[in-house]
Amino acid sequence: MGRKRFIVEFFLAFLAYAACVALSSYQVAVSEEGAGKVAWALLPVPSMLLIAWVVVRQLRAVDELARRIQFDALALAFLLTALVTFSYGFLETAGFPRLSMFMVWPLMGVLWMVCTIMGTRRYR
Template sequence: MSPKRFLMEFAVVMVVYILCVVVSSSFVRSMPDGAARIALALLPVIPMIAMAVSIIRRLNAMDEMGRKIQLDALAVAFVCTALTTFSYGFLETAGFPRLSAFMVWPIMGGVWCVATIIGTRRYE
């Protein structure tokens, strides 16, 4: 998969994801408890699965250097996210406000992007 095609596919999936989040968050609280409410709450997971498949396909299409850069970036993202969330967990015991688990992916994704940019520039 070419980088251009990946970016287009990723952008489309992100738009669908955002729409699913808006629909889900707009209506889930007004629904009665039950299977339909659970399904609506999980609606954004469907495009997230498509996003994961797209990312894995892109990784599989990369050459060895691209894979090394991504592995390094993912390792940095994993470690930074683990340290950040673990540290904040201790701060919560000191009275800091509780944060949602929704914060994990933005931290990991952001660090992954920055580490990928740095890794790519390092090998240019």
């Protein structure tokens, strides 16, 4: 899969995700407790799976060097995310405000991006 195609597919999948999050957030706020509210809360999950599928397809389509850079970046991002989240968890026991689990993926995503940039520069 070409880079341009990946960007278009990822953007469209992310757009679907953003729309689902907006609709889900509104519906969860106005829905009564029960199965319907749970279903609305889970509405973004299929679009998240679509994003994952687009990313995995791209990772399978790149050459060995690009795959290695991505694997190394993801592994380092995983480790850094674990260190940051566990460290903050200990700070919460000292009175820091509790953070939502929604903070974990954006942190890992940013770290993955930074580690990918660093890994790409390493092989230039």
